[in-house]
Amino acid sequence: MKISILVNEGPYQHQASDSAYQFCVAAIDSGHEVSRVFFYHDGVNNGTNLTTPPQDDRHIQKRWSALAESNGVDLVLCVAACQRRGIVDEGERDRNKKDAINVADGFRISGLGQLIEAGIESDRLVTFGD
Amino acid sequence: MKISILVNEGPYQHQASDSAYQFCVAAIDSGHEVSRVFFYHDGVNNGTNLTTPPQDDRHIQKRWSALAESNGVDLVLCVAACQRRGIVDEGERDRNKKDAINVADGFRISGLGQLIEAGIESDRLVTFGD
Amino acid sequence: MEEEYAGGVEKKFIYINRRAPHGTVYPLESLETVLIGAAFDQDVSMLFIDDGVYQLKKDQSTESIEFKNFAKAFRALEMYDVEKLFVEAESLQERGLVEDDLLVDVEVIARAKVSELIDQQDVVLSF
């Protein structure tokens, strides 16, 4: 089956992002296709490359980036949520005159339409939040 | 009176940061001293300078920075929370080998001891969270 | 942000709104998603249950908390052909609200009908 995921919360504060990740790994292991993970609201904070969690703890952003690389999962950050939270790619930096870029490898910033499209094109949409 | 504030949530997702700000303004208007606002957990996300909220919406980070400038309020971001969330100043950038700095004007990154100290030295500590 | 979708698939989407407005950003984001989603020509319903019914309360005034007052935007839904707004009767009653307290025309349904409505959908989005 083709499964898409919606993540509403940032890393470390709530278990939502962890649960979503573990679900994705299990879905892929079970032979399903996880086509897209859409990060909405505080969920976009999963996509900053500026985190340095303690060495004995999981690295949530890197886990997501690795999943994109190894399994071609499309990691999409909601652009409006990124603007409110401070997640910036090259385009957003230029458009909003910011000094830095912090979007992590494997994530891309795009519109809410990507969530609707995931709902249409996937067999199931599973939401993880607070 | 000397009042300190603890903010546990980031901007826009929960009302906590807004409530804390409105409380600070009212406290200062009432003749009290707001000596420190300590940002903990997702609260550290208030201190990124990379946000671009919609033009017709409030700019939460800039409001805080202005409060620091006009009233000398000490805005402290918990260092361990910053590391997990991706808020970086010059020292953190060098220490953790990051490519960017995103801490906003008027905020400083420091340890949890600053929260305890605020509890000891203030007449009241008021917490805003989820 | 213009997006087009020419896939030709029509699915039934339901947006479930269960929180009071302003305490969290979810109610605002629900409305934004519905408005953006309108371009995709899907079958869209919005359901308001539990504290979600407060989102439709008349007379919201957000000036003193400096928030955007998005309540008015519910009136724009009709222009986007989003016309299926359901409100649960028991949620209104528990909160001392009546249909006349609401900003827009809605269909009031009994709690016992909620599962039926949800079980007709292809995609459930909860806010």
Next chain:
Amino acid sequence: MEEEYAGGVEKKFIYINRRAPHGTVYPLESLETVLIGAAFDQDVSMLFIDDGVYQLKKDQSTESIEFKNFAKAFRALEMYDVEKLFVEAESLQERGLVEDDLLVDVEVIARAKVSELIDQQDVVLSF
């Protein structure tokens, strides 16, 4: 992160823990704050009520969810001279737990005594 405080003031701090572990980061952060705060030589109490009592449950195993298992750190509190751990009896009972289910020695108090404990404090930190 070494911090020292030589202000000479001693205040009574209470840390109130009301959430189950792992679903949110607050329980972990509560413990971190207590451990850091120990350097300040204040009078520290920790109170576990509602779902907070699950934080002290024995046998927590976080390997399959890849979380740090911070439960063991409760055993270190004694070394930091944090010895006043209070657990509400009713919170245990509602959850089918008994004192023997807990990782560390605690003082079990009745719900009716909770307000008395809190009203003795200077600073309340809730997690």
Next chain:
Amino acid sequence: MSTLNIVNKSPFEKRTLDQCLSRIAAGDAVLLIEDAVVVAAAGTSYETELKSASASHKLYVLSPDLEARGLAERSLVDGFSCVDYKGFVALVTEHDRVHSWL
């Protein structure tokens, strides 16, 4: 030596207000802010619980948050007083400590 208790979630959503009311001392005050303000309005199924709480506690509600939720015109449950943010600050200073029930 009384405590100002702050509750910010609707009791229809979270049990915080119940959990607070079951544990505070006579003379302690309760302030409802953010989404918790909805039950300060009369006519909800939570009214009885609040009326009995008002016998032993001072109850306050933050008016800017009531206005934001379209409830400023409603009559309040007996025993509630409205405060603005300056009134909130005054409550903080008049009580010995503040306990936010999160």
Next chain:
Amino acid sequence: MSTLNIVNKSPFEKRTLDQCLSRIAAGDAVLLIEDAVVVAAAGTSYETELKSASASHKLYVLSPDLEARGLAERSLVDGFSCVDYKGFVALVTEHDRVHSWL
């Protein structure tokens, strides 16, 4: 045409599980994850409510989350089945839609 309902908060903290159970159809399933798993263990004051729910609904609990909360050794409320993440995935595919009660 049945729905998989997911609840992630303890009913001692939030009313989500009550609100879910009061509205789902016979034949719909409920999966408890994250902090919600605590009430799958037998002996809590919530047990009666879950036992009656199990008469008309399939009830599941996510075992890694039970283990994390030190409840893996406990007996479960009658009617609950344990699933791991792969079992979670299977439930998602076996039902027609997923409704996360947030």
